[in-house]
Every structure is written in C-alpha cells, then in structure tokens.
Amino acid sequence: MSDGIKDAPGASGLTPSGDPPTDEARWVEDPRWRDVIPLDLTGTTHLLVVAAHPDDETLGVGGLLAGLPADVDLDVVVATDGQASHPRSPTHTPADLARIRRAEAREVITELAPHARLHLLGLTDGGLADEQDELTAALVRLARPGESVLLAPYRADGHPDHEAAARSAATAAWRTDARLLEYPVWLWHWEGPDALPWGSARRVDLSDEARRRKARAVAGHRSQVEPLSDRPGDEVLLRPDMLAHFARPWETLLVAEPGESSPFEDLHAREEDPWEVRTSWYERRKRALTLAALPQERYAVGVEVGCSVGALAEELLGRCDAVVAVDESAEALGRVEGAERLRTVRASLPEEWGCLEEALGGETVELVVLSEVGYFLSPGRLRELARRVGELVAGSDRATVLACHWRHEIVGWPLTGDEVHGLVGEAMTNVGLQRRSHLLEEDFVLTVWSATGVLRGAALPEQPDV
Known part of the structure; x- marks a missing residue:
C-alpha cells in the first residue's frame, strides 16, 4: 500500500476525513451479502490484473489468484514501486523502499500464482494520474482483444492512484474489447456498506488453501504489515483492523463498464x-x-x-x-x-x-x-x-x-x-x-x-x- 498524497493513512488509523475507519463486523454482517451472486469466469483464458502499488492485487484478489487454474494465462501489472509508502521514514529512502517492495512483489506473486508473468512498471507513486497514458499503453500491449478479463482497483476507491489505475484499465478494456472487473481496497476501511454498489458486486468464494496462500502473501509484504523500525515515521501501514477486511472467506469484484472520454x-x-x-x-x-x-x-x-x-x-x-x-x-x-x-x-x-x-x-x-x-x-x-x-x-x-x-x-x-x-x-x-x-x-x-x-x-x- 502507498499513501500517495495522503500521509500514512494506515499509521494514523483514521480515514482521510479524520473519521474512525469502518469496522469489519459492519461489512460481514450486512444482510445484502445474501443477494450477491458468484463471479462466473467460465471460459476465461487470460486474466490481466493491474495494481497501483505492490500489495493492492494481493489484498484485493490474492485469493482468486491463488485458486486460478494453471491453464489460465495470467499477467500482473504493478504500476508503481510504492516508494512513497513511508514519506517521513528516517531509516529508508524512497529508493530503498522501491527496491524492497519490488522484491516483495516478486516473492508474493510467486507464492500466489507461480505461472504468472509480473510486470513492474516503476511509474510515479502518488502521481499515477499524470502517467495514465503510460499505464494504458502497457495494458493494451498485454491485453488480448476480445479474450482478456481485466481486474483493476475500484474507480471510487478513494485513493488517487487507485482511481487513476481504474481509469487506465477502463480505457484499455474499451480499446481491446476486454471484460472489466474492479476490486475495492481502501473502500472497505474508509467507507460503510452503503457505499458499495451492491448490484454490481460479484462474490468469489475462497477455498481453505487459497485463504492460507493469500494470508502468507499478505504477510510477505513485510514493509507494509510490519514496522520498518521503532522510530516515528516507520510505523505499520496495514494495521490489523485494515487487514481484517481481507481475511474474509470470499473476495468481492465489481462489474464495471469499459470506456474513456475522447x-x-x-x-x-x-x-x-x-x-x-x-x-x-x-x-x-x-x-x-x-x-x-x-x-x-x-x-x-x-x-x-x-x-x-x-x-x-x-x-x-x-x-x-x-x-x-x-x-x-x-x-x-x-x-x-x-x-x-x-x-x-x-x-x-x-x-x-x-x-x-x-x-x-x-x-x-x-x-x-x-x-x-x-x-x-x-x-x-x-x-x-x-x-x-x-x-x-x-x-x-x-x-x-x-x-x-x-x-x-x-x-x-x-x-x-x-x-x-x-x-x-x-x-x-x-x-x-x-x-x-x-x-x-x-x-x-x-x-x-x-x-x-x-x-x-x-x-x-x-x-x-x-
């Protein structure tokens, strides 16, 4: 995770507006989950996953990736190196963080889906909105017209880099006739159940093995789930109350419409x-x-x-x-x-x-x-x-x-x-x-x-x- 223009949201424990985050119990106890239908990926031959930062794909769809059959081709695109995750760290420079998080991404994707091809683009953490064209071009090159299913961060996730990645994915899907699905990350923590477009939601039930592999993958993002040091500025970003949203026995994807402004x-x-x-x-x-x-x-x-x-x-x-x-x-x-x-x-x-x-x-x-x-x-x-x-x-x-x-x-x-x-x-x-x-x-x-x-x-x- 990376805070982009927001200062360490996970470290403060508050939403960007200064409110307490949403407790996971409010989400799992919502009765509307009963009406969410399962996601159907029958016939999918190519999955193209885009993440704004290393760990977004793990949190949002790590269980789905862990359960993906090996005969489904998989490309994972991580737009930035996440080097802005700790902007006030006294012990790690942005270059240090970029190196660490790239290594974590390689290790984690190998854990989740050994057959996946990982693409680390190295775009600007916190400035992805200014580099959407580069991300779109990368996604278009990897997409297989009329064949790919594209998974991207939710376009209303509340984080500027996530929303920029969503716009790039929607454009790439529009240009390649790809099917588009979006996964929330910060929405679970910063918003309540009424913010979820329930009619678009699709549920992916996870096997016990997929959940175990996802848990190991989340733990593999050590720079985010553990403190960099005991000094101020090196705090944990993904606190237990945030991670609770991603320990559910299911994941949620949202059916999205491809498209772009001219x-x-x-x-x-x-x-x-x-x-x-x-x-x-x-x-x-x-x-x-x-x-x-x-x-x-x-x-x-x-x-x-x-x-x-x-x-x-x-x-x-x-x-x-x-x-x-x-x-x-x-x-x-x-x-x-x-x-x-x-x-x-x-x-x-x-x-x-x-x-x-x-x-x-x-x-x-x-x-x-x-x-x-x-x-x-x-x-x-x-x-x-x-x-x-x-x-x-x-x-x-x-x-x-x-x-x-x-x-x-x-x-x-x-x-x-x-x-x-x-x-x-x-x-x-x-x-x-x-x-x-x-x-x-x-x-x-x-x-x-x-x-x-x-x-x-x-x-x-x-x-x-x-």
Whole structure:
C-alpha cells in the first residue's frame, strides 16, 4: 500500500476525513451479502490484473489468484514501486523502499500464482494520474482483444492512484474489447456498506488453501504489515483492523463498464493541427494518392469518418457533389473550412451512427473514406463500423470504400494499419464489394473496395490502331 498524497493513512488509523475507519463486523454482517451472486469466469483464458502499488492485487484478489487454474494465462501489472509508502521514514529512502517492495512483489506473486508473468512498471507513486497514458499503453500491449478479463482497483476507491489505475484499465478494456472487473481496497476501511454498489458486486468464494496462500502473501509484504523500525515515521501501514477486511472467506469484484472520454478533444484543444495534415509532405502526398485511387470521376455524396481538421474532406469536394465530414471532436470540426457543399457531424462512431443517418437525411451515399481512423477503435468497434459503412454504400452501383492507414505501431491502441484493412476487407466482402486497388508502402497502406463493373462517369478511351 502507498499513501500517495495522503500521509500514512494506515499509521494514523483514521480515514482521510479524520473519521474512525469502518469496522469489519459492519461489512460481514450486512444482510445484502445474501443477494450477491458468484463471479462466473467460465471460459476465461487470460486474466490481466493491474495494481497501483505492490500489495493492492494481493489484498484485493490474492485469493482468486491463488485458486486460478494453471491453464489460465495470467499477467500482473504493478504500476508503481510504492516508494512513497513511508514519506517521513528516517531509516529508508524512497529508493530503498522501491527496491524492497519490488522484491516483495516478486516473492508474493510467486507464492500466489507461480505461472504468472509480473510486470513492474516503476511509474510515479502518488502521481499515477499524470502517467495514465503510460499505464494504458502497457495494458493494451498485454491485453488480448476480445479474450482478456481485466481486474483493476475500484474507480471510487478513494485513493488517487487507485482511481487513476481504474481509469487506465477502463480505457484499455474499451480499446481491446476486454471484460472489466474492479476490486475495492481502501473502500472497505474508509467507507460503510452503503457505499458499495451492491448490484454490481460479484462474490468469489475462497477455498481453505487459497485463504492460507493469500494470508502468507499478505504477510510477505513485510514493509507494509510490519514496522520498518521503532522510530516515528516507520510505523505499520496495514494495521490489523485494515487487514481484517481481507481475511474474509470470499473476495468481492465489481462489474464495471469499459470506456474513456475522447482523447481527441483535448488533443485538438492543445494543438491547432495535431497531425500537420495541411503542411507535411507525407500528408499532402497521401491525400493526392487517395484522390487518384478513387475509381469514379464523380460521386454524389461522400462521407469521411474521422476527418480531424478537414483537409481531406475539403479536397473530396472536387470529386463529390456533397461531403459529410464526421469527427468526435468538436474542436476539430470547428477548424474545418466551411463550404456550402461540406457538412460536419460531431459523432463517435459506431455508437452514434444515428447522428450520421440524421445528417444524411436519406441521401444515397456512394463513397466512404476511412483515413487514419480505424486503429483508434477496438477490433469489435471497428467491425461494427465497417459493417455499417458497407451497408451504407452497398445499394449504389458506384459504391466505393477507401481506407488509408499508417502501418507502424499506434502506442496505446491494439491494431496496426494492416490489421485494420484486414477487418474492413472482411466487411466489404460481406456486402459484395471487391478490392479494386491496394497500395502498400513502408509507412502506409491504401485500399479501395468498390462495386463490380466498368468505371462510370467518363467514356473509356479509344484504343489506338496498331
């Protein structure tokens, strides 16, 4: 445990507000436990556990880990080294504490789950809120899209690092289609039973062996359950009344919803043109290739999904009678240069597809462009978006879908450009669109799918006599 911005909460024996902590008897005697259903992990093949500090995972889900079958892959991510646990220690520097607590974490995880892979990130104890992006990226790299179950501290646990870890986990789960569960730690000590969202609670009953191994693991965090010395500032942090909450014959997890606030709103608020789409040669050349790859000379209505500041949407006007540019950032849309035939729609797709349909008003869409947007979606969300895009254009004999994406790693998201085009291609095949062209360069991939038949909109050139 680590106190972050609070000074030694365990040592004082009081809550952050100065009140006495909640006695364990109040929790275990609450009649609402009778209605808490067991947690069902049937079919789980990969568990990804995140802790803000060494010992959070032991306290919150140590019994679950101890009883986990060896054929369930397990990754445990500890975000910080917990070096701020004793900020006034006269005998141990933060570096000393970091070294000790890393060693304790290795020993304890070996006790709980010998087959686990432990990842010690070494982020800032007490400052995790400022390093959420780094934690999110680590979790996304480890998550297996559509397969992982992610366990994280409770998002309302009352500790700033725990809540930051919860936000990172919710973002990572959203981006990877992972199932998300949260475990309370400080909530048991600082709040009463009415603070628990009982409807979301799931119970994990522990075997006697799992309880014994958890107890040994808790004791293995010696820097937290024993005094560092007999001098002031080296007191025990996890007192017996706190540890009593974790000696129950069950553990509690809370069903949580993945999700994140749009990162692109803040990005566009900070930067006028985040990807330099109007100035960089890479972007200008890529737009020229995009326009050249379109198989029809002219389209009635074109839609660009993820338009950012609108550079491509504006150039699409030269090939379309009307263009609808969609982005989830109002800041970005405010920089799209207005034109009578260019409309903007603020929507997060695919969830807010109805906003796009309303803006179209029943018009026939012949062209959809997905440029540098697909890898900012989870695989599941991308499949849904591609399905809707395919259905949107499929009724036209001029139907065209063009995708263009960067091919290198996008830190914090699971898909590469090549993978995006693979998923989009599956959806296009399902609605009868065929791949017409495919340009593969070191930095980007550009693919066009369209309805079958000859090019329309211009007469084919006559072949010269030979």
